[in-house]
Amino acid sequence: MKPSSLFVVSLALAAPALAQSAPPAAGAMTLDRFVARQTERIMAADTDGDGRVSKAEMQSLASRGGRDPARMFDRMDANHDGYLDRDEIRAALTARFHRMDRNGDGVLGADERMAGRGAKAAGNPATPQP
Numbered sequence: 801m802k803p804s805s806l807f808v809v810s811l812a813l814a815a816p817a818l819a820q821s822a823p824p825a826a827g828a829m830t831l832d833r834f835v836a837r838q839t840e841r842i843m844a845a846d847t848d849g850d851g852r853v854s855k856a857e858m859q860s861l862a863s864r865g866g867r868d869p870a871r872m873f874d875r876m877d878a879n880h881d882g883y884l885d886r887d888e889i890r891a892a893l894t895a896r897f898h899r900m901d902r903n904g905d906g907v908l909g910a911d912e913r914m915a916g917r918g919a920k921a922a923g924n925p926a927t928p929q930p
């Protein structure tokens with residue numbers, strides 16, 4: 801009785817640990833962290849404070865990064881209402897995270913982050929000058 805129930809308990813405890821790999825290191829770029837950080841960056845462009853980012857607001861934000869804000873905006877504006885809300889931003893960032901996470905371990909390593917940046921820069925030869 802006792803030994804067998806102990807066995808079951810230890811199995812139950814072991815199962816979740818086996819299901820996931822080692823926990824991400826402190827400071828690792830997980831999906832949650834990536835989405836939270838990038839969402840705040842994008843929402844910082846919401847200068848009129850209506851809780852969504854218009855194309856004009858996006859333009860003022862993205863021109864600093866040297867990306868094409870109009871193209872980014874059009875890709876992210878899933879319902880084409882001319883505004884990015886938090887759901888659209890989250891969906892776009894989640895998709896971007898999974899594109900960047902090449903080895904699928906749920907964490908962006910330094911190399912994966914670098915590669916994501918490089919691909920973006922290479923795809924955008926025209927940088928608007930102020």
Ligand SMILES: [Ca+2]
Pocket residue numbers: 845846847848849850851852853854857
């Ligand atoms: Ca706004």
Ligand SMILES: [Ca+2]
Pocket residue numbers: 877878879880881882883884885888
């Ligand atoms: Ca929208």
